[in-house]
Structures are given as C-alpha cells and as structure tokens.
Amino acid sequence: MNQHHRYSIAVEWTGNTGEGTRSYTAYRRDHVVSAPGKQPIEGSSDPAFRGDAARYNPEELLVASLSACHMLWYLHLCSANGLIVTGYRDDAGGVLAMNADGSGAFSSVTLKPEVTLDARHGDADRQKAIELHESAHHHCFIARSMAFEVAVEPHVRMA
Known part of the structure; x- marks a missing residue:
C-alpha cells in the first residue's frame, strides 16, 4: 500500500508587543496553532525560554x-x-x-x-x-x- 496523507497546520506568532524582535526580551513567544474547522491551540515556548506557562509549548x-x-x-x-x-x-x-x-x-x-x-x-x-x-x-x-x-x-x- 503506497498511500500518502498530508497534514496542514497554520502557526501564527501573536507575541509582537509593538517592537517586533528588536531584542530577545522585546517580544512574547505566544502563537496560535490552527487548522480549518478546528479549535485553535494557544502556544508559547517553555517558561525556561521566556514562554507563557499557561500555554502549551x-x-x-x-x-x-x-x-x-x-x-x-x-x-x-x-x-x-x-x-x-x-x-x-x-x-x-x-x-x-x-x-x-x-x-x-x-x-x-x-x-x-x-x-x-x-x-x-x-x-x-x-x-x-x-x-x-x-x-x-x-x-x-x-x-x-x-x-x-x-x-x-x-x-x-x-x-
């Protein structure tokens, strides 16, 4: 069986605090994972890497x-x-x-x-x-x- 399944996911960065990535501390690591017809997943990085602990990393x-x-x-x-x-x-x-x-x-x-x-x-x-x-x-x-x-x-x- 030579079958292929394809998966498409959108990841959008939502952590721009107005300064973009001017410096390592100037932005949040927040992002949203989404796919058509599905609930979005709020993501960030691990808190050890300046992420939001309330979001999945x-x-x-x-x-x-x-x-x-x-x-x-x-x-x-x-x-x-x-x-x-x-x-x-x-x-x-x-x-x-x-x-x-x-x-x-x-x-x-x-x-x-x-x-x-x-x-x-x-x-x-x-x-x-x-x-x-x-x-x-x-x-x-x-x-x-x-x-x-x-x-x-x-x-x-x-x-």
Whole structure:
C-alpha cells in the first residue's frame, strides 16, 4: 500500500508587543496553532525560554502527540481483539537534553498508560491487554518517526 496523507497546520506568532524582535526580551513567544474547522491551540515556548506557562509549548505537544497516537492504536487493537477498555489515562513525560550552544534534542519519552479493562475479563485478557501495548507502539506513526527512545510502561487493572 503506497498511500500518502498530508497534514496542514497554520502557526501564527501573536507575541509582537509593538517592537517586533528588536531584542530577545522585546517580544512574547505566544502563537496560535490552527487548522480549518478546528479549535485553535494557544502556544508559547517553555517558561525556561521566556514562554507563557499557561500555554502549551512545542515540547509538550510532541509528548502529547506520542501519547495520543499510542492510545488511539491501543484502543483500536483492543477493540479488534475483543478487549473492552473502560478507562485510559497516560501520564507521559519526555527528557529534552540541552547542548552548550543552546540547541537541544529529546533523548527519550516515556509513556505510562493506565488502562482499565471491563471486569468480565480474566487474567489471560489482562496479559493480552499488556501485550497489545507493544503492537500499538509498533504501529504508532509518531513513535516510528522519532530519532530517540520512546518507552512504554503500561499498567492494566480490572474494573
């Protein structure tokens, strides 16, 4: 299957305080991420880089993309395997390693999904639910595109 999907996003800087980028401290890092027909996302940089802590930063959105992609694949695989998931939450985290010149790169992201299975499932289904995280990780488009480690530490409980 040789199929391509294209994604278009607009990012508009909204942090001009009237002086443009005259100096490093003269502007805000605020921006808006948008796409037609969707709610905008208010963004900024990390507060460590003069950003607004009340807005999402690109690093958080990268971790969120990995987490959401994994979750969506996982829910699909559970459905296809007859497992009834009644709850899902991931407290994901990432590590950004900074270089002396101010550049940096993610060194890792860890997903920590907590899945709740319907109480009718037994231990065999619980084990299958844990195993499906590996398959979800393998299928996740975003994780497959990363140049750093994406670890998955799942926990499954019965409702």
